[in-house]
Amino acid sequence: MLDHTYFTAIESPIPTGKTRTRFAPSPTGYMHVGNLRTALYAYLIAKKAKGDFLLRIEDTDQARLVEGAMEVIYKTLADCGLTHDEGPDLGGPVGPYIQTDRKPIYAQYADLLVELGGAYRCFCDKSNPEPDPDPDATCAATGPVKYDGRCSRLPADEIAAKLAANTPYVIRQRIPEGQTTFSDLVFGQITVDNDTLDDNVLIKSDGLPTYNFANVIDDHLMGISHVVRGSEYLSSTPKYNLLYQSFGWTPPLYVHCSPVMRDATHKMSKRHGDPSYEDLIDQGYLTDAILNYVALLGWSPGGEEEIFTREQLIEVFDVKGISKSPAIFDMDKLRHFNSAYIRALSPEAFHALALPYIQQTVKNPAYDTKAIADILHQRCETLCDIPKKVDFFDTLPAYDIDLYENKKSKTDATISKSMLEAAIAAFEALDHWTSESVHTCLMTLAETLEVKNATLMYPVRIAAAGKAVTPGGAVEICAILGKPETLRRLRLGLEKLG
């Protein structure tokens, strides 16, 4: 006989009606973009309702554990500001928060469920084949391979005998006849015939629960109000609802999210080389930009505004805006968000972020990295754009003289030559070398020469940088280069022009 006081004792101390969501990854790999989005939505739902966001680790598959995966999860959540209120590291009122630490709890509830008639012990060992290498193909060819349920019909004395003989067993869910309906906040009401459902294993022979069991027990005991997860669980949700019914519990609200795709037919995946959160960071994307973009992938705020801080997202987020169809991850749009976030940074913040990238190609300590950061600030989409944009500071590239030919600024080799001569003369006479003085010097010179600014500026910039496209104009570049180096490069240009 089961001790029912045990269950009352460990029933959740969380007040009903409180919004609580959870992010429940299994530590099997890296944090892909879809995962991050699920975590974000769960966080937003909780915080919008002034509720709790918990972290639970689903590690019941001992074979798939990956070293270091937990650290990636903690670090990503922390970096993104998706701070949890309860979790393995923080503890909390409904712990433990790691499933393998909850093993005794599942065993108790499994026994209860057997007693309640919602599950049965299965002694079949034949039904433990090696994992099918290609279950999809098998099902397509042979149809579904359902367990025949023979152990569900075992007489009591036979069960007792097997138990007494220590026969290993699993616990399977008993699926009743009829139909099961559940409601999802994104997909609406879904009904299935119970005969399409299998008597799934709830407790494995190693005594650990499967996801199918653990998620129900944990979500209930932890007082989870909204279960936010990927839409791959849509098909098994009826089974979970049946479990809630057997226990006499109220099921949570479901929020199933469609996947983030790499193209029309494939999910984002590590195998295809799609970037994880960490990869994106390495590629020079800002956390806030990634978060903002990911929030909008498969969710629409309704209005025309697209840029939101995390705080604004909490305010504006609504489950109603989550879309049912999958969304394709668009790197171009991420770049757009990233450049907007970079431009919105303070000059100091940008300099701090950009410095290591600048130093990849600008090693000459004479150059003012703050000034270089300033000319880059409004001009890069990712931090990784930086090194090659400023590589000309350390070494003047070998450039071709037709670079001097430019229609818009009305320059060609001949005009450029005279412009450089004039600029060199003016610069030689310039003692005080600052951005302002260089600017005044050049502007005055253009006026004296009676040419448009571009006609003078263009050749000076080409000679100074040796590149057609540069961050900043002639003035900024010359100012950073300093007088001697500017003059050296301008004279070199003059030489080239014959």
Next chain:
RNA sequence: GGCGUGUUGGUCAAGCGGUUAAGACUCCGCCCUUUCACGGCGGCAUCACGGGUUCGAGUCCCGUACACGUCACCA
């Protein structure tokens, strides 16, 4: 194969029986300009298909196609 779900421009998407079918990204053109970028203006381009229901359908119903998910002692 069974079951489930989805389908508005190239991409993200708004739309909730009557709209010139929003907006953003991309791309193109123009303006601004010291190259580029930023910014401003403009442009290309969409309701998967077929039947209904209705005075009227992207919007509701049915079917078809296609796609995805699921059918593990994985989650």
